[in-house]
Amino acid sequence: MGSASKSGRDHKHSEPDEAFNELLKPVYKGKELTDKIDTVEDKWNLLPAFLKVKGLVKQHLDSFNYFVDRDLKKIIQANQLILSDIVPDFYLKYTDIRVGHKSNASPDAPIEVLLPPHECRLRDITYSAPIYVDVEYTRGKKIIMHRDLEIGRMPIMLRSNKCILNGKSEEVMASLNECPLDPGGYFIVNGTEKVILVQEQLSKNRIIVESDEKKNIVQASVTSSTHERKSKTYVVTKNGKIYLKHNSISEEVPIVIALKAAGIISDLEILQLICGSNQKYQDIFAINFEEPLVKHNIHTQKEALLFIGERVKTIRRFGAPKLSKLEEGIEAVANTVVAHITCEDGNDLKEKGLYLAIMARRVVMAIENPKMVDDIDYVGNKRLELAGQLMSLLFEDLFKKFNSEFKMNIDKTLKKPNRANEFDALLTINVYSSHISHGLERAISTGNWSLKRFKMERAGVTHVLSRLSYISALGMMTRISSQFEKSRKVSGPRALQPSQFGMLCTADTPEGEACGLVKNLALMTHITTDDEEAPIRQICYNLGVEDIRFVDFSSIHVAKSYTVHLNGTIIGLTKFPGNFMKLFRFLRRSGKISPFISVFANSYQSAIHIATDGGRICRPLIIVENGISRVKEEHLRKLKLGEWGFDDFLKNGLVEYMDVNEENDSYIALYEPNIEKTTTHLEIEPFTVLGAVAGLIPYPHHNQSPRNTYQCAMGKQAIGAIAYNQFKRIDTLLYLMCYPQQPMVKTKTIELIDYDKLPAGQNATVAVMSYSGYDIEDALVLNKSSLDRGFGRCQVLKKHTEVLKKYPNHTKDIVSGMKVDAETGEPIWQHESLGPDGLGEVGLKVDSGQVYINKCIPVNAGDSMLGNNPNMPNYGMGNHRETPVYYRAPEPSYIDQVMMSTSSNDQSLIKVLLRQTRRPELGDKFSSRHGQKGVCGIIVNQEDLPFNDNGISPDIIMNPHGFPSRMTVGKMIELISGKAGVLNGSLEYGTCFGGSKLEDMSKILVDKGFNYSGKDMLYSGITGECLQAYIFFGPIYYQKLKHMVLDKMHARARGPRAVLTRQPTEGRSRDGGLRLGEMERDCVIAYGASQLLLERLMLSSDAFDVDVCNQCGLMGFHGWCNNCKTSEKVIGMKIPYAAKLLFQELISMNIAPKLRLGDVF
């Protein structure tokens, strides 16, 4: 901006349709169809293809789609029947469930949402679609089918396949006031946009072995999770022996007893299962046979079950029959311990025994070799829980509650002896129809996930989508929050894990307490959804796996024999693990089974693990075979021509998804030349190790790593364009930049996430030099003329909502018109910005103290309507009291928008949007894209600023001391690339691990008559002399951050006081005082400034005159001691009101604090 000469000379008018033309081009972003295809260079084109298919928030959308399309049906099936305890032949059965569609609707009929999403935002309504179920039930003797029964409304995730925006063109989106670049993936509940953050947790249904070397404990644990239960089972060592531990069993059960209870009775079998033929293992395990025999004398399964049954903590549910001890034991082993292994008939507990034996074996292995433990921070042991899973837990809970109440209601009706009509169950169902809707709505809007059946209470699951900038909204969609407690001081979960590579962004994490616990997804990450287990199991058997059920235990742990585990559960054995995996992968690559199923071998455990469960993090990689990449030139050409999409690469087995475990088991080349004979995969593009937010940084690989992390935090605070519909939005707080620019130095990520279309910053011409001394400590010097021309100018929009209530006595709130001065006929000053309707007039200025909604509430809102004539409510002013909304701020605002509507509960809703346009001022915060923030220290006239021989003067002067300690070399390269780009008329790239080369940039600079280093000779604007030193001078992209002085400045001489203590109030919003805190007080004491102390702590705060009776020591009143009934010894003095309050409070609890007054000298 400062380089006025550039704007002046190169001012060419671009055609208005340029933006459209670009969209119409067959190939995106400057790549021509005729360009030579270079597989090394162009394989990155797979990335945009991937993002085109999946979008930026695909994980949320996939998860939600899975939930509404498949999970709901499973839930319905699991809770299918409602029976009556009264009438035995009554039943009601759910046969189907749908969201948004009736049963007869054609598949491409629009979803039945009430309102388009933007209207929901504006009107504070929930964006939801009806949930329809089909039921079958008995009425009398007849069986009746009923279709499309609405049981509630489901909040709909934007851009999911139940959203009306799904697959819509840009024009349709525009007509719905939606921004086509908005990623979706959030909900709109009561008008606020809510995101369900991705939750990270330890894998479910997997054995995790940990050891505590100090306490000499090894434990294997498994968190079982099924639709009904969540429980955790441990196999632990205690004094060298192994026990089974479970919350519902009151004491630890020796593992041998547990195995016997599970039907593995023979000691030999137990030993074979746990130790195989390994002598060391046998020695370690042998001791465990002693206790059951000697101490408990247990030999048979029945004895073992009894043993367990006696120790079960029983929680009887109401109405359930009492069980015998043996039954308790069977119940415990069959259903409570390792609950995710289901035993169909309750008698065949062997599979469970097998599972426990495997757990015990892992413990034995870890005892023998302490390195055989699992790393709980390893990303492969983590599962990510997304919106869909959380919603499904919640929905099932609500649905169960709905059903049980429905059942109680049916029973209540059926109990009545003589019914006039035949009973129709559907008549009672509608009573509870709001239950599910409200439950879902409340959970999303408060973030409290309370699941009755798991007795689980989780707070802070949802967050309001931050709309500070486009990037902040996008960053929020990729955020992962850990279940880990923030307060615990352990470094493990916070540390960067090598297995994070390519899956989770290595730079984007907050500073401070949540550091390392809140993470972000990398650019190409995908999160799996659940897949069916049964077909995979069958495929395994077909591929030659011996079914574990028919295998002799002695052959399980034989050398060279591999166990095959499906989702952690052993399903069989194979003698040819390599071959099996090869075949299995072949099936996956040829599309016969889901691409998200992973298979990998663990040679230490001699096990092959197959995972089909949801929540695994995975990413696509190019398959390499025999040292040759499968993606060839012709494939990339097809991609460029648009004949192929990403899915075609997947289908043709050129690319596959790898989860962390499988990735850990493969040999991945970074670039094509690095491929060796044993290489299995090739990276698509190395810069995808970073996420969307870190992708904004140019040349991040040249920066010190914390700087990239700082930028990730700051990029979210930058003011810029938010969305194409930003002027249609009425948000609580909206920051917009007047002239945002796309960065001179872009990255490929910037183009992929469309940051260049919704940028947040401006290319400032920066001189790295010292100037005026007002630039120390990272302060910036700004050019006044640049500010005049619009640099850093932004708009701040604030919303105020007012609801007009209706009261039971037929009165209601009204908005009354402006008051008019009797003489002039002009409105009074307070009402100057009002229109005749009592609402602020759009475009008018409101000063502090003026009214912009002249609301009035009825005087008698509490009165009952009895006695009044309800048909003639009196709206006259006499019955209303003014409660106007005043504008209070140091600077005036303008009224931008006024909206009147009705909210969902039929009350009038008024939203007024106030606008301020702000130019940067002293103290406003700016930052480059390299974690280099600074506040404006001084604003200097352009003629005083240094300039180069072309007369270009900087917009910003930055102090060079910012560089040595920060080591942000990327910023310097950004400047050089930017300068070269400006001179060359091109946009340069600063993509991570790539981008425009410094050498090329220097060459451009030299060609254009500049020094290759980016330094220029500058002249002092004040003296005209040239500066002795050469100055690093060129464009750097600067962001204006949301922290502005205007929102923070605060001072007070006198002002309001708190009622109770009479001390000054606290905080800027209450015009509070500035506290002289304890440490400051210490300083004053140490200095000995007692009078100052007295003044600050009492006189300027809460001095209070009291009358103290020196006889009784209590406080009197008006020179009179009511205790002594005399005024003789009453002395007036000043004490803090807080002290007086304390005395009185003590008196109220029967403690009499007495004051003894004496002379000071």
Add this chain to the structure above:
Amino acid sequence: MQSDNSGPIVKIRDVQPDCVNFVLSECDLALANSVRRSIMAEVPTLAIDIVEIEENSTVLADEFISHRLGLIPLQSDDVDSLLYNRDCSCGDYCELCSVVLTLHAKCTSEGIQTVYARDLLVEPNHSNLKIGQPILNDDANKGSVICKIKKHQELKVKCIAKKGISKEHAKWSPVAAVGFEYDPWNKLKHTDYWYEEDADKEWPKSDYCAYEEPPNPDEKFDYTAKPNNFYFDVETVGTINPNEVILRGIRELRNKVAGVIYSLDEIVARNANEGNAENIGGAGFGTVYGGATQYGGTAYGGTAYGGGTQYGGTAYGTQYGGTAYGNNSAGNDDYNPTTGWD
């Protein structure tokens, strides 16, 4: 500094409609820089200062549009015929101190219509003067884009353009950039060439090197040498033609100096009246500036100068450097600032 009394010399190298390239020589660096600063910050021009918005249904906010309107360059050749608004006797604005422009754009067709600076209409009060017309320098003669409107959107504003200087707001700047250079061979060693291997190879040569003798490496460094030739490259925004910008810049500079002298003189006069002249600076004060009294008081004083036309044109250079000021500046050189100016 200069041995003779010929004063500064201006050599014009190139003139184009919106820029001028000249060499200022035989003067001090301070003076040359003052001219540059004066051109940038002190030359009055006309720019839209107040916008009365009648109808704005565009997507841009009122302030946004007003800001954009303010930055549109307006023809300011005859801006001297206007008074500063603050000096005018009118309450709000009048035709003596302002030019009124109106803009009314409404889109009635499908598609997007662009509102350009050419759509601004000047109210005819100043029709015989070159003042207030928006500058349309582009090929299509459209001027700057104000905003874009689609069907049924409307922008109707009344703009009041006032005279002002760039010190107050950059919109009043007559120039886009002022190139300024001296000593292209760095003979004076004012700057250190930063280099890795060879400064001569690594640093590009200035265009002006051709106009000066390359340094003789055998020659001894003259530490008393002063810069003499100053290469200016002034690019205007089109409001005032480039020659005029320079002249007005110099005029403003001279005005300022005159103002200083005039006020000093007043103080001297007041002190003399009060009879305690010795309180100020040195005793020689009055005498040194004796010549200046006449200068400040008569020639430059007050309104006579305000018209400004008499100082435009060719006669300027000689008049300026030669007589009145030249003497003073010479005197100034001898004068000890530490004792004198307080």
